[in-house]
Amino acid sequence: MARRGGRATSRFTAYPGETATFAVWLCSCLLFLSAAEAGLYTASDQIVRLTPGNVVSVLLNSTAATVVEFYASWCGHCIAFSPVYKDLAIDIKEWKPAVELAAIDCAAEENRKVCSSYGIRGYPTLKFFHAYSTAESAGKAFRDFPRDVRGLRHKLIDQLETHGEPWPPACPPLEPTSQAEINSFFETNNVQHLALIFEEAQSYIGRELTLDLLQFENIAVRRVLSTEEGLVTKLGVTEFPSCYLYYPGGNFTRLKVNVEARTFYAYALQRLPGVVRSGKPPPVTTDGVTNSTEDLWRPFNRSRVYMADLESTLHYSLRVEVAAHTVIKGEALNSLKKYITVLVKYFPGRPVVVNLLKSVNSWLQNQTGSEISYDAFKEILDNSAQSPDTALPEGVRWVGCQGSRPHFRRYPCGVWTLFHVLTVQAKNVGGSDPQEVLSAMRNYVRSYFGCRLCAEHFENMARESLVEVSTLSSAVLWLWSRHNRVNNRLAGDLSEDPNFPKIQWPSPEMCEACHTVKENGDHRWNQDQVLPFLLSYFSSNSILKDYLEDEDQVLAKQREQHASQKLALEAQKRVERKAREALDLMMRPTSEPTVEEEEEEEEEGEEPQDEAVADEEEDGGEGAAAADDIGGKTSEPSPWAKPEMEVGRSRRQAHRKPSIVGMRMREVQEDIVDLDSFVNQHYKAKALQLAASSRVRPRTLQRKEEQEPGPVFGLGMELDGGLGMVGLQPMEADLELDVGQQRKRLQKRDLTGQYFGEGLSHRGRWMSMLSIGFSKVDISLCVILYFLSSMCLLAMYLFFKNRLKVRRVKISLP
Ligand SMILES: Cc1cc2nc3c(=O)[nH]c(=O)nc-3n(C[C@H](O)[C@H](O)[C@H](O)COP(=O)(O)OP(=O)(O)OC[C@H]3O[C@@H](n4cnc5c(N)ncnc54)[C@H](O)[C@@H]3O)c2cc1C
Ligand SMILES: *[C@@H]1O[C@H](CO)[C@@H](O)[C@H](O)[C@H]1NC(C)=O
Ligand SMILES: *[C@@H]1O[C@H](CO)[C@@H](O)[C@H](O)[C@H]1NC(C)=O
Ligand SMILES: *[C@@H]1O[C@H](CO)[C@@H](O)[C@H](O)[C@H]1NC(C)=O
Numbered sequence: 015m016a017r018r019g020g021r022a023t024s025r026f027t028a029y030p031g032e033t034a035t036f037a038v039w040l041c042s043c044l045l046f047l048s049a050a051e052a053g054l055y056t057a058s059d060q061i062v063r064l065t066p067g068n069v070v071s072v073l074l075n076s077t078a079a080t081v082v083e084f085y086a087s088w089c090g091h092c093i094a095f096s097p098v099y100k101d102l103a104i105d106i107k108e109w110k111p112a113v114e115l116a117a118i119d120c121a122a123e124e125n126r127k128v129c130s131s132y133g134i135r136g137y138p139t140l141k142f143f144h145a146y147s148t149a150e151s152a153g154k155a156f157r158d159f160p161r162d163v164r165g166l167r168h169k170l171i172d173q174l175e176t177h178g179e180p181w182p183p184a185c186p187p188l189e190p191t192s193q194a195e196i197n198s199f200f201e202t203n204n205v206q207h208l209a210l211i212f213e214e215a216q217s218y219i220g221r222e223l224t225l226d227l228l229q230f231e232n233i234a235v236r237r238v239l240s241t242e243e244g245l246v247t248k249l250g251v252t253e254f255p256s257c258y259l260y261y262p263g264g265n266f267t268r269l270k271v272n273v274e275a276r277t278f279y280a281y282a283l284q285r286l287p288g289v290v291r292s293g294k295p296p297p298v299t300t301d302g303v304t305n306s307t308e309d310l311w312r313p314f315n316r317s318r319v320y321m322a323d324l325e326s327t328l329h330y331s332l333r334v335e336v337a338a339h340t341v342i343k344g345e346a347l348n349s350l351k352k353y354i355t356v357l358v359k360y361f362p363g364r365p366v367v368v369n370l371l372k373s374v375n376s377w378l379q380n381q382t383g384s385e386i387s388y389d390a391f392k393e394i395l396d397n398s399a400q401s402p403d404t405a406l407p408e409g410v411r412w413v414g415c416q417g418s419r420p421h422f423r424r425y426p427c428g429v430w431t432l433f434h435v436l437t438v439q440a441k442n443v444g445g446s447d448p449q450e451v452l453s454a455m456r457n458y459v460r461s462y463f464g465c466r467l468c469a470e471h472f473e474n475m476a477r478e479s480l481v482e483v484s485t486l487s488s489a490v491l492w493l494w495s496r497h498n499r500v501n502n503r504l505a506g507d508l509s510e511d512p513n514f515p516k517i518q519w520p521s522p523e524m525c526e527a528c529h530t531v532k533e534n535g536d537h538r539w540n541q542d543q544v545l546p547f548l549l550s551y552f553s554s555n556s557i558l559k560d561y562l563e564d565e566d567q568v569l570a571k572q573r574e575q576h577a578s579q580k581l582a583l584e585a586q587k588r589v590e591r592k593a594r595e596a597l598d599l600m601m602r603p604t605s606e607p608t609v610e611e612e613e614e615e616e617e618e619g620e621e622p623q624d625e626a627v628a629d630e631e632e633d634g635g636e637g638a639a640a641a642d643d644i645g646g647k648t649s650e651p652s653p654w655a656k657p658e659m660e661v662g663r664s665r666r667q668a669h670r671k672p673s674i675v676g677m678r679m680r681e682v683q684e685d686i687v688d689l690d691s692f693v694n695q696h697y698k699a700k701a702l703q704l705a706a707s708s709r710v711r712p713r714t715l716q717r718k719e720e721q722e723p724g725p726v727f728g729l730g731m732e733l734d735g736g737l738g739m740v741g742l743q744p745m746e747a748d749l750e751l752d753v754g755q756q757r758k759r760l761q762k763r764d765l766t767g768q769y770f771g772e773g774l775s776h777r778g779r780w781m782s783m784l785s786i787g788f789s790k791v792d793i794s795l796c797v798i799l800y801f802l803s804s805m806c807l808l809a810m811y812l813f814f815k816n817r818l819k820v821r822r823v824k825i826s827l828p
Contacts, residue, residue, distance in 0.1 A: 053087050053119035054096040058471040060103040060110075060503060064118035069128050072116055073153075078182050079145050079174060080114045082153065084129055085138040086121035092138045095161060102163045104502050106170070109225040111184030113170060142173045145182035164536050171221050186228055188221045191236035193244040199234075200262040206232040206288045209269065211279070213255040214240050219276050219535070220255070226280045229506060232288045259286075272522055272529065277537035281522055284515070291506050297418075297513045312561055314413045317524055319431060319552060322561045325367060326410035327428030328357070332395055333408070335462045336388065343385030349457035350391075351378050356454040360439035362554030366565055369404040370397060397572060398579075407568045413561050422511035426465065430497055431552075437493050438552035441486040448486050452493060456480065475499065490548050491541060494519075520547065593798070600802045 055061045062072055064082065073080060083099055085092035103115045120129035120137065132141065132152055141153030154173070160166055175188055191210070199208055209227075211220035220237025227235050238245050240254045249258055249266055257269040257279050271278035283289065290296050314320060339346055358375045361368065377394045378386075397404045410424070415431065417423035433455045440451050456476045463469045475496045483492045501516040510516050522529050527543040550556060 055117050056474045058474040059100050060107055062116040064116050066128050073143050073147055074149055075146050077145055078112055078114045080116055080143040082141050083117040083138050084120050084134040087119050088121055089137045095138050098161055102166050105163050107502055108229055112182045144177055146180050164534055168218050171218055186224050190239045203234055205234045207286055208260040209235045209283055210258045210260050211237045211255055212251045213237060217255055222276050223279055227283055229292050230289050231292050272526055273531050275531045275535050294512045312413050319557045320413040321557050321559050322411045322413045323415045323428050324432055325407055326412055327432045328406060330410055330425050335464055340388050341385050346461040349461035352454040353458045354378055356451050360436045362439055366403050366405045370406045373404055405568045405572045407563050411561055417511045418513040435552045437490045438549055441490055445486055448489050449483050452489050487545055494548055600806045
């Protein structure tokens, strides 16, 4: 494939004018994307991979200077150099608007022409292309370039400084500043902070920091040489390097850092008040950011791990992500088994959750077939067997993973946190296989993680270096360092929450001892300190249990749901049975159905499956009996409910008689995945519309008169539709309470934020809304009955006609 693509492109470069080759070129571009993976760099490295298709757009007339590595993928020196080049790309990620890194694999046949056009003979060759390079520019080769990140970085700065006009527009001035410039600085620059780096002439820190902060607004960095006596004496500088913050009016303070080094300055300067990444909105205060009734902001400690996030992650991964596979087989099944196994071994959860994971695991291990259905898996996940003290709470409650907007953080944050916790737990518990957790994560991400590009990047990292993990400690550190690599790549990305900027984690404030410097002044992670920090940060006993849904409530909710599912199933069966019976009766016109039977038929003519209906049951028999034993224990708060609401509700429910109406509603209410609530809401809106247009059915009115003399709730005629639907239910006075409760829930879930009107009119609508599904079922049943009876009449007619004929024939016989 790659070879064919290569030839096609050579043809294109040979005759670029030929329009017929356009399609071929387009195809080959796509092929190159995959062909390029064969080189030493992947899409996950922050290096532009050059191809004949993009070389013009990347190198010519670019606003940034560009360094290109020409390499051959088979060359040993190139292979040895590639990790350094990748690290350089990570190190100078913030410089991108001024300097880009690129690479091209000259060993790939399709790239040969490009490489030879730049006169490349040996590998690796680094060339520097000025901003706004022209087609004639062949770039400037780095002779005997250093093979370490620091040396390369300095070389790059040297090149940038020799850069004549036009200067890359994004690149701030790099030359030392003077007293004169500082005096008039705030007149010409509209920034809040001016950071002055005092240093010796040969130091690069000032220039590096200038570039490190070029993507940040409200701050400017200038270097001041130790020979600039006016400023040095004015600020009383005695230490070089050191950093001072300078303000209008000549005020200044020294920047406090643990070590006087580039990374420490960068951490501190990027966190100054008012300093934001360009193009990002300033961080908003979190109180009231998401103050909608649907999603209250939960204050949390940013340097802690919350169990609520871990449980939410489990819920989302098992009930939403895995659910995307209706049939799970092959690699996906294997991934799921590994994932659950690792969870059972190391998830430091509450007993109920651990029990659930165990039961899922033992079920999964017993599945010897080549595939399972998600429905079967979900039965176990929802504990349909009703094993005691076994449940995975439904819904998500993000705490430490809350984002300032609904599309920030949440689930991916939870996934990282979960796997950090699992690697740490494996180390603390003493797992046997150092790669067990990481390969489970790799498999899970590959098979299920919804962000496919993320999965691809993660797979690239795993393929590259997961084999190096040989101890449980190195597994913890591997995930930490790869996560930091992802943070580096995503810093400033659209997906970055401005309130939670992506940093190299942990910051010096969180773990001072984790950071240190090499002899040459470059930053170095002190892994001897990072490991104990991670082990304690993610350890099971430092996980906070705040905001967790009460265990009893989780279990009660599950029982309720289970019972209502059973009811729904029974009701469905009953409907089917009645239909069959009705059919039989029609076929035997002589045996008259009794009045009671007819009535029963009417009562149960209900289709519980109909989602458009706020499902309800009219049934006083077995259903209510089944509901009886759970009715007393029912208490189910929406996961978003405030604690005081929960208390109030459970108190009220304690004396509430079982009401199937309430139960069915609660089931609908339970899913809190955003999409679900949206769908529910959509149906509710539809139902309300229908309710407004449909009139109360006479049958229900009549029944109400028969059985319920006088309006039970004193709500008048408006309630008729609704009362019709509960007409055959044992009426309890506290049904009203129930209705009120439902209304509250409805309000809470109203996505538009508009509440239903208070009082009677609302109740009326609400009630009539409930009756819609009923009439729908009724109508279909009527149609069926009508059809059947006409068929029956026809049959009878034919039968008697036949009999008459036979008789006539008999009579006419001699
Ligand atoms: C496997 C995987 C791959 C991803 N790939 C991409 C991608 O390619 N593109 C993309 O746009 N998004 C990707 N994401 C999502 C992205 O990494 C973030 O999860 C998401 O943007 C939310 O960011 P966050 O601010 O909540 O912090 P996250 O990065 O999600 O981190 C969550 C929490 O973990 C802690 N933490 C941060 N760094 C570390 C560390 N190095 N070690 C230990 N703990 C740490 C912090 O407390 C942080 O709040 C990926 C997510 C995962 C799980
Ligand atoms: C280069 O880019 C500038 C603006 O970025 C534009 O004005 C100029 O015409 C371009 N030159 C060429 C040769 O494309
Ligand atoms: C959130 O909104 C409610 C009303 O909807 C208000 O009473 C409450 O004070 C708000 N909270 C914050 C933190 O703004
Ligand atoms: C957050 O947790 C850290 C670590 O346990 C602790 O030192 C700090 O005081 C906590 N902050 C708040 C506001 O509780």
